[in-house]
Amino acid sequence: MHEKLQDYFSVVFEPELLAEIENNGRLVKLKKGDLLIDVGSVIKEVPLLLEGAIKIVREDKDSHEIVLYFLERGDTCAISFVNCLNNAKSKVRGIVEKDSMAIFVPVKKLEEWMAKYKTWREFVIESYSSRLDEMIEAIDMLAFMKMDERLFKYLSDKVKIMRDPILHTTHYEIAVDMNTSRVVISRLLKQLEKKGKIKLHRNKIEVLEY
DNA sequence: ACATTAAGTGATT
């Protein structure tokens, strides 16, 4: 826990705060597919991501979903933190996208730290605003971009987050993430392959350009 | 060999 914490957070947090995180947080290993938070749940612990990636998804009542943004190492979900200071329920779902490691810190502590540590305050504000930026980007994508552009952005985003140009996913999973049908995704992927931007395999997509 | 699941495709709306 110490080393990883140092790796990603020692540049942003002062030593006392790092020590507090170590004393109050619990280290959790997360497996791909784990459900971190669901719509309607109240959060009492917030994760600081040491390694891996989390997908944040919005879901409607008919289980249509749309990906809002991804969390990476060094990130936290400030939205859910601020949200639970407000005693509100989560409006999003967080799913572990690849095997991850995180430190869970009780919200109560985080609240104390807001007053105590400047770096923590700045971190939360920073994180909140970049999450908001990403969400606005997601809205732009839905409102203004065509399916083929959306798909290519989805692929290149995912490559960046997974840190691997070979995506181990199916057409169906992409279709669910983008709230469209598998057939549409298959056709668009085929077009991208013809343009030489990707290479298709079973359960696997090689992204050549991103 | 057979069943299941992933992916490709034409036709229709």
Added chain:
DNA sequence: AATCACTTAATGT
């Protein structure tokens, strides 16, 4: 861009 109705290909038992 979505849906239907297949076909083909890859994989698991």
